[in-house]
Amino acid sequence: MITTVTTGAQGAIASAPRHCYDGNGEHTITHKEPIMNKRLSVIGDSLGVIIDQPILEQLNINQDTVLELKIDGATLMIRPAPTAPTEPAAPTRAQRIKAASEIIANTHAEAFEKLAR
Numbered sequence: 414m415i416t417t418v419t420t421g422a423q424g425a426i427a428s429a430p431r432h433c434y435d436g437n438g439e440h441t442i443t444h445k446e447p448i449m450n451k452r453l454s455v456i457g458d459s460l461g462v463i464i465d466q467p468i469l470e471q472l473n474i475n476q477d478t479v480l481e482l483k484i485d486g487a488t489l490m491i492r493p494a495p496t497a498p499t500e501p502a503a504p505t506r507a508q509r510i511k512a513a514s515e516i517i518a519n520t521h522a523e524a525f526e527k528l529a530r
Contacts, residue, residue, distance in 0.1 A: 462491075472492075478493050479493070479496075480492065480494060
């Protein structure tokens with residue numbers, strides 16, 4: 414889902430078409446849903462949009478979420494940035510030792526059996 418902020422009257426709730434995007438970047442307008450117009454807030458030397466908690470929860474966004482910004486004409490689209498697949502964690506020292514000992518035990522099983530007699 415994409416949150417869309419458009420230019421226009423500030424501070425009122427209006428109704429606008431809902432844009433649905435597929436995996437190919439194509440979009441369709443499905444129905445009208447309420448949108449919220451917001452004013453920019455001063456944050457240090459910059460301006461920012463304060464996103465209400467219910468919207469953050471719906472989009473599963475928190476302060477650590479990287480957001481992607483896209484400008485399309487007079488529309489600013491904000492959405493969670495796609496994440497790269499995470500690399501599996503490197504094995505710990507204990508896991509490496511266990512794997513090595515299993516390889517040694519399997520490779521030399523016959524010799525170990527003869528020595529055990």
